[in-house]
Amino acid sequence: MVETSIWMQKVEADPGHSQWYIERFRAMASAGDDLAGEARFVDAMAPRGARILDAGCGPGRVGGYLASVGHEVVGVDVDPALIAAADQDHPGPRWLVGDLAELDLPARGIAEPFDIVVSAGNVMTFLAPGTRVRVLSRLRAHLASDGRVAIGFGAGREYEFGQFFDDAAAGGLTPDLLLSSWDLRPFTDDSDFLVALLRPA
Template identity: 45%
Template sequence: MTEPARWQRITSADPGHSTRYINRFKQLAANGFDLFGEARAADAMLARGSVVVDAGCGPGRISVELAQRSHRVVGLDIDPLFITEGRRVAAEHGVAASVGDDGALEDVPEAGQVAFKQADITQPFGLSVGADLILCAGNVITFLDAPGPAEFLRHAADALAEGGRIIIGFGLTRGYSLAQYEADLAAAGLIVQSRFATWQFEPFTDESDFVVDILARR
């Protein structure tokens, strides 16, 4: 029997956790907090109409923002409440989902649209086209039990289009060390093109407690 993922264990023990998370970000938005630094960083790397995977998309704030910036966005998350909220937020902002001839949701939508899917990002992404960019923000990788981070990085590398890249950010004091992360990168055949300390691309130093990496296949 497969063990539940860490996030599933958290929400099973505390059924209100996901709702509080959603409401927290609603309150931050209402207070004028800037929630789109990650989306701006990702957008700066892309041509219009690029295929973007938001891995661990949560309630969809980044996915919807990137769709509004004319990208083809797929938001993946293991939490069904987040997927439902992402679809609600998309509709609220007038962002459509692409539907195929058979009435089913396309796995990769058209430019300016988003597809939200409940998925375990430690498993193959199964997309019909390669991703120009895979974004993993919000400390998502630190919520994956070992060997989950390594599996995610391997499947992310496999899902990239030719010349595609990954941008990932997480705190270095959350139980997933920089040394282990770099070992997992090597095992996945990924290299660091650029490393920063924030989503505003401030320089990374030995004192940094957060890392934002731009990755590519070796």
């Protein structure tokens, strides 16, 4: 039995949480805010026409941008409301409801491997803590041998960066590059955000 994610615990406690999150990003997009920083980062390191897995895709802003510049994108999120919004706002990618701890895309008719897996938007901190290593292992399992995983999340969310590095190693991933932002600033001991570019160990 897989633990319920922290995200879905929030949704169960507040049934309006998902819609609030969706509308927040729709409002930011309408206001002209730049919501594509993570996606530009991934696009810059991807070969043209790459196969990209958006793990914890939410309402689709990252995967939607990547599809718009020519990549083949599959997005997975545990929250059906977010997947419905992704489908509506960002047609093109294949959006799927699914738990990352149980991720088995070939069983759903989706070919692998992926060139890049991206997990932006603090996804790692919304997982049930007991599933983190399993999620990282599942992401590794869907990755090409020369592929990379890009994961970003902030400090102060009850998931220490050091623990994440240990979990990544247990999941078969090793750091290629550590940054403190999606705009390529170096990671230091004082950084309050981590962007980890990982490769198969």
